[in-house]
Amino acid sequence: MRSIRRTATALALALVGMAALGGPVAARADGADRTGSARCSDHGPHSIGDAFRSDPNTKIVKVKAFYKGDYLALPGTPLNPLPSVANNDVCLVKLLVGPGNPGPADAPSTSEGIGMEIWLPQHRQWNDRSLALAAGGWMGDRNVASPDGLASAIGGRDNGQWAADDGYVVALSDGGRRTRADSVYGGRGEGMFSPDGSINATGWRDLSYRSTHQLALKTKVLTSYYYGRSAAHSYLVGGSSGGRAAYQSAQMYPGDFDGILAWAPSIQQTQLLPSDMYGQVVVQRDLGGRPIAMSKLNAVSRAAVNACDTTVTGRHDGYITDFADCRYNPVKDPAVLCVSDGGTNTTPNCVSPLQARAITKMWYGATPDGSVPSPEVDNGFNIRRPAGQIWWGRTPGTSMIAVAGSVNGVPVPFEIVADQIALNLQDPSYATSSFQTPAGNGQDRWKSLSYAEFAAMMHRGKVLNPAFANIDSDNPDLTKFHALGKKMITFHGLADQTVSPQSAISYYTRSAKAMGGLTAEQRFHRLFLVPGMGHCAGTCAGTAGGSNPPMASLTKMLGAVISWVEQGKAPSSVEGTTLDGTASRPLCMYPRQATYRGGDVNAAASYRCS
Known part of the structure; x- marks a missing residue:
């Protein structure tokens, strides 16, 4: 059995290696699509390389033709799971769009520019549309600008597969940020600090709006050159921070795309990201730093769902549809409170009144003094936040792992939210210990924040939003x-x-x-x-x-x-x-x-x- 696995692995390595070099059919063509006006090549007459010869800020990193049956892989592509197979011929173009942000070679703020991947289906397969995919988080996928790797899948599919299967011209960027495998630094929010501790204005600008705008422009140039005509329609899809970028595009560059799809957009990033740490702050301030076990959090969340999920059919749906009328209060629910605290729950997943109240705080959201109204009076599901509700919490019944996660009694905060706290305060020490910059490293000082200091940090983020290239992307005027x-x-x-x-x-x-x-x-x-x-x-x-x-x-x-x-x-x-x-x-x-x-x-x- 072991020899069979070795043989299968060797075969997979061989196949991927062949695909990365052009596959067994590479000799049949030089990468040209004979029906079009440009060749899938970075040099020679009528090559894609000619499209950007006169653009001093754009560098072609790689042009690669994949043929039907090839693995969509380059030499650095992971082999587990096996890469997708191209169901149609497709051309990959990798670009680096400057000017970037010069600096020390090992500093996370240093950048050569915005990395881009653009996938071009064969001419007869093209559906006359372009589709830009905006990534989430701090973006920063180092493979986008690498000649040897491919970007991570977006939308549950390998990005080349969107082009090969559905016929879109597909484009994505790294937001002007890259992790570096050979660096002591990571790839989260560290790059937004310059080596001297000042704000990396170029990095914020590239991440906030320039990367998406330049992606639209370069895709249009390349599409027109390759096919001899422009796309009939252009679309942008982005989720989370990619949804925030989509909103920024509509607000700042309304002509870039004909249609935009934004899911779960993380607009108002200076407020949203830090707010996800509020649950951990509640644990530090109210519970002495002792987290509520995930099994207990899940039990209370299930109780909330059970109390509020019958509003549509009169039967239990297993999820809540109408939160405006969900007034469940675990502090008053004996079924979740421990027997020793006057409740009726005899299981290990019972909670104390103090823990139940902490959960209601996580549902309601941040307040300047850590107070929380009774859910019967105000359950926090407000379109317009009342005075004292700094930001929204989680809806009752939702998984609490992102806001109050822990492992074996140790808090495990969502690291990128601590990044934003450090950036709002312009002090790296407030981030988690894995946050490392030349200006200083993370020391988990977020644990020391009082409720008042947390509120001041949130306000500080609002003040700095213009310096962060308006990363909040919340201009309502469309x-x-x-x-x-x-x-x-x-x-x-x-x-x-x-x-x-x-x-x-x-x-x-x-x-x-x-x-x-x-x-x-x-x-x-x-x-x-x-x-x-x-x-x-x-x-x-x-x-x-x-x-x-x-x-x-x-x-x-x-x-x-x-x-x-x-x-x-x-x-x-x-x-x-x-x-x-x-x-x-x-x-x-x-x-x-x-x-x-x-x-x-x-x-x-x-x-x-x-």
Whole structure:
């Protein structure tokens, strides 16, 4: 059996190696697509290299032709799992767009420019569309600008597969940031500090908006040169920080894309990211640094779902649809409180009243003094935050791993949120210990923040937003985007464990006010809230306990954008389906919700949006 595994591994290595060098059919052509006006090559007459010869800021890193049957792989591509296989011929172009940010070779702020990957399907396979994919987090995938590696999959698919299978010109960037395998530094938010500790203005600018804008421009140049004509329609898809970048594109460069799909956009980053640390701050201040075990957090979350998930059908859905009316208070629920504290729960997952109150704080969100109203009075699900609610917490029932995670009694904070705290305070020591810069390293000083200091840190982030190249991306005025006839869809899971869905609702209502009302906003921008969906593109559930909610995939939502742009079919609902295909339900355009009309509770036809 062991020899069989060795043989299979050797075969896989051989196949990938062949693919990286052009595959067994490489000799049949020089990379040219004979039906087009340019060749898939970086040199010679009519080559792709000619498209950027006169652009001093653009460097071609690699041009590579893949043929049907080749593995979509370069020499540095991981072999486990095996790379995807090209189902059609496709041409890969890697670019580096300067000027970048010069500096010490080992400093995370040093950059040669913005790395880009652009995938071009064969001419007869091209669907006349371009599709830009904006990555999440701090971006920074080092493989984008590498001649030997490929970017990580976005949207659950290898990026070349979007081009080879669906016929899009596909483009993505690294946001002007890269991790370095040969560096002592990591690849999170460290690059936003210059070596002297000052703000890396170039890095913030590239990440905030320039990388997406330049990606649009370079893709248009390359597409026109390669095919001899421009794309009929251009689209942008981004989730999380990629959704934030999508909003920035609509606000600053409304002419770049015809249609935009943003899911779970992490707009107002200076507030959103630090707010995810509030649960850990509550643990430090109220519980003496002793985390609540995940099993206990999950038990209380399940109790919240059980108390609030019958509003649609009268039966338990396993996820909450209407949070406005969810007033569950674990402090008053004997079923989750330990017997020793006057409750009735005899299991190891019971909680004390102090722990139950801490959980309500995590649900409500940050306040200047650590106080929290009773959920019966204010459950925190506010479109407009009242005085004292600095930011939103997690919706009840949502997994708490991102805001209060721990392992064996040791807090495990979401590291990138500590990065933003350090950046808001302009002091690296507030980050986690893995945060390392020439100006100083992380020392977990976030643990020392009082409630008042946490509130001051959040305010400091707002003040610094202009210096951070307006990374918050929350300008509600989309007048130019609308005037150009562009369309946008935002969809957000109501059980998002990382980005509070209230932030998307709040932005949408502010934008509607700026645009002249909800009806005016809906003419070009529509919001869909997905009950039970977590921080993902319709492939996961965020409710603790493993519910199976009907969700819409990224490709289905992209299809809705395309139909709106190209056929004028504005979506008022999209059918969501459970991952196992056993149930469906309409996902309604905000502010409508699915209401049950009678019949099979698992059939979308039994509901209407009202």
